[in-house]
Amino acid sequence: MIINPEMAKSLCQMSFELNRQIGILVHRSGKVENVIVGTHSQIIIPSLGNVRASGGRLRGLRLIHTHLAGEDISDDDLMDLLFLRLDILSVIKVAEDGLPDKMYSTHLLPGGNAGKNWAFLAPVHPANQKESVEELITSIEGELSAGRQTSFVDRKGDRAILVSVTTESKIRAEDSLAELAELARSDNVTVLETVLQRRSQVNPRLILGKGKLADIMIRALQLDANLLIFNQELNPSQIRSITDFTDLRVIDRTQLILDIFASRAMSREGKLQVEMAQLKYMLPRLSSRDDALSRLTGGIGARGPGETKLEIDRRRINDRLTRLAKELQQVSMERYRRRAKRRKKELPVLSLVGYTNAGKSTLLNTLTNSNIIAEDKLFATLDPTSRRLRFPTDLEVIITDTVGFIDNLPADLLQAFMATLEELLEADLLIHVVDVSSPSYRQKMAVVERLLKELDLGDLPRMTLFNKIDLLDLETRHQVLQNIGSEGFAISAIDAETLRGFLYHAEQAIGRVLDDTSRPQVEP
Ligand SMILES: Nc1nc2c(ncn2[C@@H]2O[C@H](COP(=O)(O)OP(=O)(O)OP(=O)(O)O)[C@@H](O)[C@H]2O)c(=O)[nH]1
Ligand SMILES: [Mg+2]
Structure with a gap:
């Protein structure tokens, strides 16, 4: 693709007369996609969201624009090259007589060494261009995908770079990032790389510095990522500023969790709750900005209410929220009636609570010979499940499994699930399952404790089970056993033999609760 010298000349002349920079975006086919008129010293490239990319990793677009004051390719130009994944960015300097001077071009340099991610071509006068740049672009794209298998067949899921910018201690930050990776894995997202930045203060606009963001974009190009997941909750304007820089989809931890919940919710109630939480999260994040100027190409969880619904306006979302709330109320009434019926039978209730992936569902399965879903995924269980459990002495109880807790549980989600968790209020005994x-595990226990308090469940009788001891080597097991002392029972939910001590004491505890006359009775 050679720039037509006549076109270069007209661009310069027009630019000279208007005293403004003029730019054109040209497809690989040679078709001019866009003409941009800037100011004397800069041009602003509009959203390319609707431009069909003709390239592979690169955008398939070349930007050629004029510089009036003899400036060289600027940092802003380089950012445009990178963030828009342009094939080539060229600057034609306009001479003092309004005619073209030399043309300066730059392109991305994939595996750039010493942190240099771009390279410059030798300046050339538009009339003297000899070589076409096609070959160069092909080789850049080749290099970008080199070393990585990008077979399109097995590329079902999203490919993400995880980013955490935090003021937390290193250990906490790493833990939290590892958990984010687990969440991503639970949502079938391939984690390509994690980026952790600890700072004394977080940049309120972009979260990250522009330079760091540029580094991440380069990595995204090299690794063929399509998604950035931030561990910190992004406010609406942060999402917007970041998506202004990149056409990668940008989501945060909350959206990821919402997305997982959306894919897992089975019951009508669960689905209603998740949709409600998603809409509430989305509402303040709807952009009222002119879409032509905004490069907001995503930024909202991929799954869930669906693209078309994302476009409906606030009022309709509010209407929908009102309707959802009504429906939910109805569903909870039904649940209340079910519960009351159960109460009439006077069966005591044991409720399993704990951090996600602690082994609650596995324990329920072992105790009751059931087959409910237990998986090595975060939030395997969303809908509360109840089973009957008969103790050796014939004492019969209801045992319920609940949604797991997690640190920084999105507030909307907690609220949405409040109704489900309210059921816990009826519990006679809470069994806190901990993955030792x-x-x-101590931090996770603290998170559970805090959430129980927030849910007003802090005062219910409680037992703690330290689960998965089978996974500990002898030495660690010894340490852990010492550490937990008489705080609870060390068990392995996959091994019924280890549950005896717990069962014996649970029965005793329930006996005490049943004897307690202050236990609320439900009207017949
Ligand atoms: N080795 C071992 N694995 C266990 C034990 N208990 C649970 N697991 C495994 O841990 C994973 C999570 O178990 P779940 O029962 O799904 O955990 P959960 O607490 O219900 O998790 P959520 O529903 O996501 O909150 C599964 O892969 C289980 O097989 C145990 O005692 N030992
Ligand atoms: Mg579960």
């Missing part, structure tokens, strides 16, 4: 094979 997780090095941060």
Whole structure:
């Protein structure tokens, strides 16, 4: 693709007369996609969201624009090259007589060494261009995908770079990032790389510095990522500023969790709750900005209410929220009636609570010989499940499994699930299941404790089960056993033999609760 010298000349002349920069975006086919008129010292490239990219990793577009004051290719130009994944960015300097001077071009340099991610071509006068740049572009694209298998067949899921910018301690930050990776994995997202930045202060606009963001974009290009997941909740304007820089989809931890919930919710109630939480999260993030100027290409969880619904305006979302709330109320009434019926039978209720992936569902399965879903995924269980459990002494109880807790549980989600968790209020005994094979099990316990308090469940009788001891080597097991002392029972939910001590004491505890006359009775 050679720039037509006549066109270069007219661009310069027009630019000279208007005293403004003029730019054109040209497809690989040679078709001019866009003409941009800037100011004397800059041009602003409009959203390319609707431009069909003709390239592979690169955009398939070349930007050629004029510089009036003899400036060289600027940092802003380089950012445009990178963030828009342009094939080539060229600057034609306009001479003092309004005619073209030399043309300066730059392109991305994939595996750039020493942190240099771009290279410059030798300046050339538009009338003297000899070589076409096609070959160059092909080789850049080749290099971008080199070393990586990008077979389109097995590319079902999203490919993400995880980013955490935090003021937390290193250990906490790493833990939290590891959990984000687990969440991503649970949502079938391939994690390509994680970026952790600890700072004394977080940049309120972009979260990250522009330079760091540029580094991440380069990595995204090299690794063929299509998604950036931030561990910190992004406010609406942060999402917007970041998506202004990139056409990657940008989501945060909350959206990821919402997305997982959306894919897991089975019951009508669960689905209603998740949709409600998603809409509430989305509402303040709807952009009222002119879409032509905004490069907001995503930024909202991929799954869920669906693209078309994302476009409906606030009022309709509010209407929908009102309707959802009504429907939910109806569903909870039904649940209340079911519960009351159960109450009439006077069966005591044991509720399993705990951090996600602690082994609650597995324990329920082992105790009741059931087959409910238990998986090595975060939030395997969303809908509360109840089973009957008969103790050896014939005492019969209801045992319920609940949604797992997590640190920084999105507020909207917690609220949405409040109704489900309210059921816990009816519990006679809470069984807190802890995964002791997780090095941060104490922190996770604290999170559960805090959430229980927030849910007003802090005062219910409680037992703690330290689960998955089978995963500990002898030495660690010894340490952990010492550490937990008489705080609870060490068990392995996959091994019924280890549950005896717990069962014996649970029965005793329930006996005490049943004897307690202050236990609320439901009217017949
Ligand atoms: N080795 C071992 N694995 C366990 C044990 N208990 C649970 N697991 C495994 O841990 C994973 C999570 O178990 P779940 O029962 O789904 O955990 P959960 O607490 O219900 O998780 P959520 O529903 O996501 O909140 C599964 O892969 C289980 O097989 C145990 O005692 N030992
Ligand atoms: Mg579960």
